[in-house]
Amino acid sequence: MASTTNAFTIPKTMKAWVLGGPDELSLVEKPVPEPGRAEVLVRIDAIAVCATDIEIIKHGLPAIIDGGSPFNKNFTPGHEYMGTVVKLGPTVDEYEIGDRVAVEVHAGCGRCLRCREGMYTSCLNYGYREKGHRANGFSTDGGFAEYAINSVNTMVHVPDDMSDEEATLIVTSGTAMYGLDVMGGIIAGEPVVVLGPGPIGLMGVGVAKALGASPVILTGTRERRLEMGKRLGADHVIDVTKEDAVEAVQRITRGKGVHYVLECSGAPNALNEAARMVNRGGRICLAAFPAEPVPVDLAYLVRNNIYVFGIRGEGKSATHRAAALMAQKRFDAKLIHTHTFGLAEVPTAIKYARERIEDAIKVVVKMPST
Ligand SMILES: [Zn+2]
Numbered sequence: 035m036a037s038t039t040n041a042f043t044i045p046k047t048m049k050a051w052v053l054g055g056p057d058e059l060s061l062v063e064k065p066v067p068e069p070g071r072a073e074v075l076v077r078i079d080a081i082a083v084c085a086t087d088i089e090i091i092k093h094g095l096p097a098i099i100d101g102g103s104p105f106n107k108n109f110t111p112g113h114e115y116m117g118t119v120v121k122l123g124p125t126v127d128e129y130e131i132g133d134r135v136a137v138e139v140h141a142g143c144g145r146c147l148r149c150r151e152g153m154y155t156s157c158l159n160y161g162y163r164e165k166g167h168r169a170n171g172f173s174t175d176g177g178f179a180e181y182a183i184n185s186v187n188t189m190v191h192v193p194d195d196m197s198d199e200e201a202t203l204i205v206t207s208g209t210a211m212y213g214l215d216v217m218g219g220i221i222a223g224e225p226v227v228v229l230g231p232g233p234i235g236l237m238g239v240g241v242a243k244a245l246g247a248s249p250v251i252l253t254g255t256r257e258r259r260l261e262m263g264k265r266l267g268a269d270h271v272i273d274v275t276k277e278d279a280v281e282a283v284q285r286i287t288r289g290k291g292v293h294y295v296l297e298c299s300g301a302p303n304a305l306n307e308a309a310r311m312v313n314r315g316g317r318i319c320l321a322a323f324p325a326e327p328v329p330v331d332l333a334y335l336v337r338n339n340i341y342v343f344g345i346r347g348e349g350k351s352a353t354h355r356a357a358a359l360m361a362q363k364r365f366d367a368k369l370i371h372t373h374t375f376g377l378a379e380v381p382t383a384i385k386y387a388r389e390r391i392e393d394a395i396k397v398v399v400k401m402p403s404t
């Protein structure tokens with residue numbers, strides 16, 4: 035039996051990838067979930083693979099309070115998705131059936147101090163589902179499936195002229211925007227360095243340029259990605275295999291240094307290098323981190339009054355601001371979309387992203403168009 039709401043026929047069950055043990059994903063039939071108050075059912079049209087998905091599939095879910103094991107046997111990962119609203123929960127009037135939406139990851143619990151401050155990606159009840167916490171693909175089911183539930187506070191409208199693939203990049207841009215926000219956000223005319231041309235770094239270049247930062251400088255090791263950075267708005271790119279990044283930044287800024295560094299490389303010495311790129315009183319935001327603890331020259335940070343921030347995800351509705359810039363075509367996010375696979379090919383999509391096969395940057399899983 036299937037139920038019909040307006041134009042959409044919603045089946046009772048759906049195809050969904052679920053996590054077993056480490057690195058074990060299987061495609062199963064699972065009930066289509068029911069939206070509750072302030073929630074909608076989203077038919078997933080496209081989802082991008084993120085490095086964090088790969089971590090979750092290997093190491094389990096972060097901060098699961100009520101489940102015990104980080105490997106929840108029926109859990110569906112995936113968080114960078116977009117789709118169509120096909121069913122409304124009670125009280126929902128913010129969206130209509132048929133709306134195209136991209137999603138933020140974190141709904142938060144809505145009741146803790148951090149959620150009240152807009153820092154819902156750092157919810158104090160993270161993973162505590164009874165208290166209402168939701169984070170798609172982290173503590174609640176995500177988007178490697180045909181349908182998913184979303185809170186109305188985690189959705190952004192997608193304009194008609196934006197492709198499904200591009201819309202999956204909205205939340206990545208939102209993370210870059212959040213990083214610039216926490217450093218002060220008013221960056222027009224101010225110099226910014228982005229370290230590392232991964233997806234967040236490249237979107238960081240696009241967002242910083244769109245906000246008027248000048249110059250925008252990108253560092254990295256791979257020529258193709260640095261080229262992409264230029265097309266996204268970098269005024270200067272530094273190939274760190276050919277040139278010392280700190281010296282290059284000092285050369286470009288004529289020894290003045292920059293005001294902001296957005297660190298997206300996770301390189302072990304990145305914070306020390308960032309400290310020598312910013313001027314006194316400058317700001318550094320860490321959006322990536324090395325796998326192991328690393329030595330940091332704290333005396334240099336303190337003596338130079340350098341501020342260091344860490345961000346998790348896409349807080350303070352930054353996703354809405356990033357989506358607005360993308361809707362206005364202020365930068366071309368789709369440049370970083372490199373590969374597309376179908377829902378049955380999720381393991382291949384993950385393999386491409388994990389091993390960067392054919393220099394994959396953003397690998398998108400696209401559902402058949404209906
Ligand atoms: Zn992600």
Ligand SMILES: [Zn+2]
Pocket residue numbers: 142143144145146147148149150154156157158159160
């Ligand atoms: Zn909270």
